[in-house]
Amino acid sequence: MRRSSQIPLIARGEQVDSFRRALERAAAGEPGVLLVGGDAGVGKTRLVTHLGQVALGAGARVVTAHCVDLGEVGIPYLPFTEALGELRADADVATVVAERPALTRLLDPASGSSTDHAERLQLLDGVAGSLAAAGRPGAPLVLVLEDAHWADPSTRDVLRFLVARLRSEHLLLVVTYRSDDVDRQHPLRPVLAELHRQPAVERVDLAPFTSGELREFTTALHGDPLPAGEFDEVRRRSEGNAFFAEELLDAGVPSAGLPWTLTDVLHDRLQRLDATVQQLVRLASVAGRQVDEELLRTAATRLPGLDAGRVDDALREAVAHQVLAVEGAQADGPRLAFRHALVAEAVYLDLLPGERTALHRAYLDVLADDPRLGSAAVRAHHALQAHDLPTALAASYEAARRATALPAPAEALRHLEQVLSLWESVPDAAALLPLEECGPDDGDDHGVRLGTVLLSAARAASDSGQPTRAVQLAERAVDAAHRDPASQALLRYHLARYLLDVERVEDAGEQTARALEVLPAEPPSRELAWTLAVRARVELNVDEDAAARRFADRAAAAARQAAAPDAEADALTTLAVLEVGDPDAASTLLVAARERAADAGDLFTELRSWYNLAATRFYAGELDEAGRIIAEGVARARSTGLAWSTYGIEMLELAQILPYFTGDLTEQDLPAGVPVSMVPYLEADRLYAAVARAGGDAVERAEALRPHWERDGQVALIAGGTLADALTWAGRHDDAVAAAEEVARHLGEAWTEFFLGRIWICALALAALADGVESGPRPSEAAGADALARGEVLRAVAHETAERGRPRGGRLGPEGRAWLLRADAEHARLRAAVTGTPADPAVWERTVREFGFGYRYEVARSRFRWAQALRAAGDGTAAEVEAAEAMTDAAAMGASPLVEAIGAWARRARVSLPGGRRTSSVLTEREEEVLTLVAQGLSNRQIGEQLYISTKTVSVHVSNLLAKLGASGRAEAVAVAHRRGLLGV
Numbered sequence: 011m012r013r014s015s016q017i018p019l020i021a022r023g024e025q026v027d028s029f030r031r032a033l034e035r036a037a038a039g040e041p042g043v044l045l046v047g048g049d050a051g052v053g054k055t056r057l058v059t060h061l062g063q064v065a066l067g068a069g070a071r072v073v074t075a076h077c078v079d080l081g082e083v084g085i086p087y088l089p090f091t092e093a094l095g096e097l098r099a100d101a102d103v104a105t106v107v108a109e110r111p112a113l114t115r116l117l118d119p120a121s122g123s124s125t126d127h128a129e130r131l132q133l134l135d136g137v138a139g140s141l142a143a144a145g146r147p148g149a150p151l152v153l154v155l156e157d158a159h160w161a162d163p164s165t166r167d168v169l170r171f172l173v174a175r176l177r178s179e180h181l182l183l184v185v186t187y188r189s190d191d192v193d194r195q196h197p198l199r200p201v202l203a204e205l206h207r208q209p210a211v212e213r214v215d216l217a218p219f220t221s222g223e224l225r226e227f228t229t230a231l232h233g234d235p236l237p238a239g240e241f242d243e244v245r246r247r248s249e250g251n252a253f254f255a256e257e258l259l260d261a262g263v264p265s266a267g268l269p270w271t272l273t274d275v276l277h278d279r280l281q282r283l284d285a286t287v288q289q290l291v292r293l294a295s296v297a298g299r300q301v302d303e304e305l306l307r308t309a310a311t312r313l314p315g316l317d318a319g320r321v322d323d324a325l326r327e328a329v330a331h332q333v334l335a336v337e338g339a340q341a342d343g344p345r346l347a348f349r350h351a352l353v354a355e356a357v358y359l360d361l362l363p364g365e366r367t368a369l370h371r372a373y374l375d376v377l378a379d380d381p382r383l384g385s386a387a388v389r390a391h392h393a394l395q396a397h398d399l400p401t402a403l404a405a406s407y408e409a410a411r412r413a414t415a416l417p418a419p420a421e422a423l424r425h426l427e428q429v430l431s432l433w434e435s436v437p438d439a440a441a442l443l444p445l446e447e448c449g450p451d452d453g454d455d456h457g458v459r460l461g462t463v464l465l466s467a468a469r470a471a472s473d474s475g476q477p478t479r480a481v482q483l484a485e486r487a488v489d490a491a492h493r494d495p496a497s498q499a500l501l502r503y504h505l506a507r508y509l510l511d512v513e514r515v516e517d518a519g520e521q522t523a524r525a526l527e528v529l530p531a532e533p534p535s536r537e538l539a540w541t542l543a544v545r546a547r548v549e550l551n552v553d554e555d556a557a558a559r560r561f562a563d564r565a566a567a568a569a570r571q572a573a574a575p576d577a578e579a580d581a582l583t584t585l586a587v588l589e590v591g592d593p594d595a596a597s598t599l600l601v602a603a604r605e606r607a608a609d610a611g612d613l614f615t616e617l618r619s620w621y622n623l624a625a626t627r628f629y630a631g632e633l634d635e636a637g638r639i640i641a642e643g644v645a646r647a648r649s650t651g652l653a654w655s656t657y658g659i660e661m662l663e664l665a666q667i668l669p670y671f672t673g674d675l676t677e678q679d680l681p682a683g684v685p686v687s688m689v690p691y692l693e694a695d696r697l698y699a700a701v702a703r704a705g706g707d708a709v710e711r712a713e714a715l716r717p718h719w720e721r722d723g724q725v726a727l728i729a730g731g732t733l734a735d736a737l738t739w740a741g742r743h744d745d746a747v748a749a750a751e752e753v754a755r756h757l758g759e760a761w762t763e764f765f766l767g768r769i770w771i772c773a774l775a776l777a778a779l780a781d782g783v784e785s786g787p788r789p790s791e792a793a794g795a796d797a798l799a800r801g802e803v804l805r806a807v808a809h810e811t812a813e814r815g816r817p818r819g820g821r822l823g824p825e826g827r828a829w830l831l832r833a834d835a836e837h838a839r840l841r842a843a844v845t846g847t848p849a850d851p852a853v854w855e856r857t858v859r860e861f862g863f864g865y866r867y868e869v870a871r872s873r874f875r876w877a878q879a880l881r882a883a884g885d886g887t888a889a890e891v892e893a894a895e896a897m898t899d900a901a902a903m904g905a906s907p908l909v910e911a912i913g914a915w916a917r918r919a920r921v922s923l924p925g926g927r928r929t930s931s932v933l934t935e936r937e938e939e940v941l942t943l944v945a946q947g948l949s950n951r952q953i954g955e956q957l958y959i960s961t962k963t964v965s966v967h968v969s970n971l972l973a974k975l976g977a978s979g980r981a982e983a984v985a986v987a988h989r990r991g992l993l994g995v
Contacts, residue, residue, distance in 0.1 A: 013332045014256055015349075017230040019060045021223035022053070025214050029061045029184075032212060033068060036150035036182040041210060043173055044182070045202065047189040048216030051253030054186040055349075057216065058154050061184060065152040070182075071144060072152045073097060074337065076347070077160040078298050085387045085409075086164035086418035089155050090137050091116055097151075102143035110136035116416065130417050131649030134171045141172070145180030157299070158187040159198055163474075163683065164418040166201050167651070170682055176210045189215070197683060204682040218250030227252060231259055280357070283331060286324045289316050291333055295357035296369040296395075300337065300347045305376060305383045312372040370395035386412055387421075390428065403432040404442045410466070417651045419473035426467035433460060458497045461487040465504055472614075475654025475685035477511040484508045488521075499528035503541040510547055511656045513723060513760075519548040534568035539577035542568060546584045553762070559588055576612035579603040583619050586626070591821065593630040597623060613650050617657035620646060624664055631824035631863030633672060640664050654685050659692075663724075666695035673866030673903045675703040690718040694725045697732035701739065702867050704906040708736040719753075723760050726753055727767045734774045739907045743782030747800070750775035754807075764815040766822075769829045772808035776801055776836035783843040787952050794844040801840045808833040828860035832872065839875065842882065846955070851879035867908075870899040874912050881919050881958075890921050897923050914939075918957045933971055940967040945984045 019026070025046075032042040048054050062072040073096050075089035085091075094117055097103045107113045113136035145151035155161075161169070172183065192198050205211045219227055224245055229235045236244065248255035280288055290310055294301050303325075310321045325346070328334040333353065337345040348354040361369070374392040377384045378401070384392075386408035393402035410425035433439045440459035464487035472480035484505040491498040502525035509518035522545040529538045542565035549558035562584040569578035586599035604619035620643035628636035644665055647658035666678045677699050680692055694715055700708045712733035719726035730753025737746035750771050757765050779801050783789060789797060812822055812830050822830065835857045838849035854876035861868040877893035880886075893916055900908040916923045918939050933941065936957075943953045950964040957964070968980070977983035 012231055012233065014056055014227075014231065014252065015059070015332065019056065020227045020230065020252075021219060022057050022060070022216075025057060025216070026061065026064065028212060028214060029064065030068075032182055033065055033070060033150065033152070036145070036152075036180055037068075037070070037148050039147065039178045039180055041150075041176040041179045041181040042183070043176070043205065043208070043211040044184045044214050045205060045211060046184060046186045046214045046216065047192075047202075048186075049190040049218070049251065050188050051251045052216045052218055053252040054188075054216055055156065056252065058156065058184055058186060062152065062154060065182075069149045070152050071149060072154065073144075074154040074156065076300055076337075077155070077157045077162070077165060078300060079157075079160040080298060080387065080391050085385055086162055086413050086416050086421045087116055087133075087137075087168060088162065089165055090168055093153055093155075094137065094140055097140060097144045100144055103140045106136060106139045106143050110139075112136060112416075113140070130651045131646075133416065134168060134649060137168055138172055138175050141181055142179040147180060150180035150182055152182045152184060154184045154186070156186045158185050159191045159196065161198060162418070163197065163420040164416065164651075166198065166683055167648075170201060170204060171649075173205050173208050173211060176208075200680060200682040200684065204679065207679075219252060219255075220250065221245060224248070224250055224255060228255060228259060231256060280333070283333070284324065284327060286317055286320045287327045287331075287333075289313065290321065290324045291328055291357060292361060292365065293369050293372065294328075294334060294346065294348070295354045295361070296366065296373065296392075299354050300345050302383060303336075303344045303346050305373065306346060308376045308380070308383070309369075309372040312375050313368070367396055371398070374398060374401065385409065387425070390425070394428075399432050400436050400439075400442055403429055403436050403439055406432070407443050407463070410470075414466070414470065417473075419470045419651055423467060423470035423474055423476070423479075426463065426470055429463055430467060433463070457490040457492065458494055461490040461497070461501055464490060465501060468504065468508060472508060472511065473652050473655050475659065475688050477508065477656060478687065480508040481505070481512055481514070495528050499525040499541075500537045503537065503544045506541075506544045506548070510544070510551065512721075515548060515551045518544070519552075522548060534571040536569075536572045536574040536577065539565050539569035539572050539574045540580070543577050543580040543584065546581060550584055550587060555588055558584060562588075574610075575606045576610040576615055579607035579610065579612065579619065580615045582606065583615065583622055586619075587622055590626055590629070593626050593632070596626045600626065613652055614655065614657070617643070617647055617652060617655060617661070621657040621660045621664075624661060628664060628668070629823045629825065633668065633864040636664070637668055637672075640668060653681070653683075654688055659688050663691060663695050666692055667698060670698045670702070670867065671865050673899075675699045675867070675904050677703070690715055690725050691722065694728040694732070697729060697736075701732050701736045702903070702905050702908070704739070709733065709740060712736060719756055720760075723757055723765075726756055726760070727765075727771075730756070731767070731771055731774055734771070734778060738774070738778040738781055741785065743778045743785075746778035747775050747782075750778070764811045766811060766815045766826060768811045768815075769808045769826060769833065772804045772811070773829050773833040773836055776804050776833055776840060779804075780836050780840040780843055783840060786946070787948055788846070788955070789844060798841060798844055801837050805833055805837040824860060824863040825865065828857060828863075828865065828868065831857040831860050832868070835872070835875065839879070842879075848882040848884075849879050851876055851883055851885070854879050866899065867903060867905060870896045870903070870905065871908055873899075874908065874915075877912075877921070878915060878919075881921060886921065889919070890923075893921050894923050920958070933974060937967050937971045937974070940964060941971055941983065941987055944968065944980050945987070 029044060032044055035042055046054055046058065058074075062074065065072050073093050075093040077089050078085070094103070094107070094113075098107060098117065107117065110132050112130070112133040116133060141151060141153060155169070158165075158169070169185070187198060187202075192202065206213060225235070225241060228241060228244060235241070244255050244258050247258055280291060283291070290306075293310055293313065294306055297306065307321055307325070310316055325334070329336060329346075332349050334346045335349050337347050358366075370392045373384075374389065374396050377389045377392065381389070386405045390402050390405035390409055393399075393405055406425045406428040410422045410429065413419070413422035413425060429443075436442065443459070443463070445459050445462050464483050468480045468483035468487065471477075471483055484501070488498055488501045488505050491501055502521040506518040506521040506525075509515075509521065522541050525537075525541045526545070529535065529541060531538065542561050546558045546561035546565055549555075549561055562581045565581035566578050566585070569575065569581060580603075582599055582603035586596045586603060589596040589599060600619050600623040604616055604623065607613075607616035607619055620639070624636050624639040624643055627639060640661055643661045644653070644658070647653045647655065647661060652658045653662070662681060669676070669678065677696050680689065680696075684692060693711070697708060697712055700711065712729050715725055715729040719730070730749060734746045734750040734753070737743075737749055754768055754771050757767070779797055783794075783797055788794075808830055812826065831853065835849075835853040838853050841847070842849040854872055857872045858869055858876055861872055873892050873896040877889045877896060880892060881889035893912060897909065897912045897916075900912060913923065915921070917935055939957060940953055943956055948956065950968065951961045953964045954961045972979070972983050975983050975986045977986050
């Protein structure tokens with residue numbers, strides 16, 4: 011029987027045509043990406059192999075790289091390292107590599123390492139530049155990246171960076187992945203969603219063969235058509251999967267009557283190979299889908315019972331039987347690969363436990379003798395599986411340092427977690443690690459050395475967006491050093507920083523206080539400067555501004571004497587926050603702090619300065635300038651691998667909110683790869699636009715975030731406030747007030763009673779109260795008095811919060827002032843609804859003006875209320891002008907609830923709007939409005955008050971609509987209107 015690689019490609023003409031078009035565009039300088047997805051065995055590798063041949067025939071350069079599944083072990087940037095290793099011989103590519111030390115370190119681990127996070131941008135840019143340099147006009151580079159479902163986090167980041175940067179390169183990326191592996195929780199899924207939205211990206215889905223295509227495929231393999239019975243059996247068992255069908259045919263199915271499991275099929279096939287070949291294939295499976303030929307060959311010689319003289323012959327036989335295939339030679343030597351990843355998996359799973367251990371040991375012995383044959387991560391993988399725990403520990407630590415230097419914090423954390431899991435199982439673990447900063451291990455500082463590893467893991471956890479895990483690891487670090495109070499004091503300020511990230515402010519204060527009891531004041535040390543700087547942040551968080559300034563000044567002075575510019579930068583950032591009342595002065599300090607932190611290589615502090623610089627301009631109402639800074643800050647965080655760190659997330663939150671402020675109600679997508687722990691923060695921010703845009707599930711989404719209130723007050727504030735707003739739009743006014751009161755109560759306990767966000771919460775609660783009274787029958791005297799009393803309390807709390815919340819700088823920013831005015835205006839609207847006395851429109855005018863700093867949605871909403879107040883005060887002309895502007899702006903933003911509310915009110919109040927609706931109903935517009943209020947149970951007098959017409963006129967309208975609907979009474983009219991779809995029109 012022929013193999014699939016020996017026959018023409020079957021039934022993929024549409025995909026090949028798409029590739030040819032993309033290749034032509036790439037040759038002309040229009041780069042592209044093909045995302046090739048399909049189930050395991052459906053033929054992705056066969057297709058991309060054919061596409062590579064097509065590309066070579068068209069004069070393109072083709073490089074294939076692979077992602078590899080190494081279980082818990084990850085090698086950052088692996089496929090791009092493989093690709094660049096092959097391309098490096100190109101002079102243009104070599105120039106790009108030579109100009110970027112970070113790229114040189116990636117390709118040549120022996121060249122040294124760096125922990126400078128800032129080099130990640132250089133690395134990403136270097137990868138993009140190298141691939142761009144390898145393509146030529148008319149001869150583009152085709153980079154095939156296989157098995158992206160196994161991509162490590164850093165590889166996914168590079169892929170996103172590359173696609174976002176595509177401009178005019180002669181480059182075509184072809185990325186394959188198993189669609190059946192990429193479920194909702196798979197980290198590749200959000201990356202694919204992000205890539206699909208890019209104009210240069212084309213999705214290619216490979217479906218199993220249809221019956222006709224499968225018949226053509228099996229005929230080509232078998233040489234002639236299969237008998238009907240055999241074909242039906244193959245079709246039934248393979249379900250159109252090309253690889254399964256081929257294996258079944260090769261194993262003699264169905265005549266052999268083999269049970270339908272792929273493992274059995276492969277086992278039967280391998281049994282027909284020479285014993286030496288079988289042993290070699292088993293050894294290869296231990297390395298995964300791919301294996302370096304020299305590594306495999308050398309490991310084979312270490313196996314007892316394997317004839318070393320037969321290794322070459324066995325390799326040739328394995329390739330001849332297409333169990334293994336030779337991949338294109340790489341810079342570090344040729345590689346062998348299983349024809350399909352499923353083959354490697356099935357062979358490996360068939361090994362007995364003892365066999366697996368022995369085969370992993372063979373690889374480990376080779377790597378111990380010749381480390382150039384595999385990375386530290388690969389050594390750690392084989393050591394773990396071979397149960398060599400000391401070697402696994404040392405190799406994992408080396409892999410962690412390598413990942414940190416790249417930087418790849420998620421991978422570094424995984425390796426360090428492995429080190430920690432092995433620590434107690436390995437005697438003298440500390441002696442095996444190069445912890446030079448701790449000095450020689452004399453047996454007394456074992457805990458200090460463990461603390462050093464724990465602290466490195468805490469930093470990696472923080473950098474990769476796992477703040478709670480960072481705290482846990484830092485707490486263990488402090489505990490580990492309990493026998494050495496001096497060393498323990500050096501660790502406490504790190505723990506305090508991570509505690510601040512999860513809002514455990516009191517605990518952070520305790521840690522800094524205990525550290526300051528031990529650290530000598532003279533001469534000032536780096537540790538003292540940092541502890542004072544963190545203590546200043548603690549005081550800042552509890553609004554003790556005077557104390558914060560004292561500690562920050564002391565920290566800055568100590569940092570200068572101790573030559574600790576990173577600690578000085580942190581102290582300067584705190585001092586800048588204290589100057590927020592003067593945005594220009596604060597910004598000057600923050601720019602200086604940012605530059606000092608960057609020079610010191612302290613990216614965390616640099617990002618803190620970036621965030622506070624953006625926040626200073628944002629809360630000063632300078633939204634354009636804030637947007638520019640946010641974009642640059644987010645790009646900086648992403649390029650350095652710290653997008654999910656505390657201040658990376660803070661800037662992403664501002665990036666989520668800013669478009670909503672400026673009137674873009676398009677819901678921002680979650681960034682690709684966002685850690686699960688960070689999702690609630692960004693989901694809360696997305697609710698602003700969802701509520702304004704009338705996302706039908708806004709209430710449910712806000713409720714779903716309630717379990718996260720305890721973890722972070724910011725989630726509680728935004729989710730709780732938007733929940734109250736959404737409930738108000740849904741007409742659930744009592745529930746809205748209750749939600750606002752609940753979040754205010756919760757944050758009063760978690761933060762402080764007079765947190766400034768309470769002004770917003772009070773204004774929303776007042777709006778719900780006013781809407782509730784306006785939309786129903788006029789309340790009884792007692793009910794009206796109760797509503798007014800609740801409203802008065804809310805208004806008083808808003809003003810007391812503005813006074814006692816003590817905003818830094820001594821005065822509220824533009825948004826705070828606007829919401830305070832909105833609270834006053836909503837209170838006036840509530841009083842007017844209860845008493846029937848029109849409110850002064852001037853308060854709404856002032857609200858509109860104050861929101862005019864750039865909060866477009868709230869300008870439109872307040873302008874609508876201003877129009878209502880003008881109409882109630884008898885100024886219909888002015889009301890029409892303001893209502894028309896509010897309607898135009900709301901419609902332009904897509905604020906559906908606001909558009910509907912303005913339109914409904916304009917019809918009731920007889921206010922003309924541009925593009926006003928004309929109904930095709932048997933009822934007039936006024937009759938529809940009367941019918942809608944009848945359905946709400948309002949009396950004729952109440953309807954007249956709502957529509958600004960007399961009770962007698964309402965009676966006439968009711969009589970007319972009863973006649974038109976053929977109804978004998980109000981209840982029947984409502985029922986008829988419901989059946990005919992007239993209500994709610």
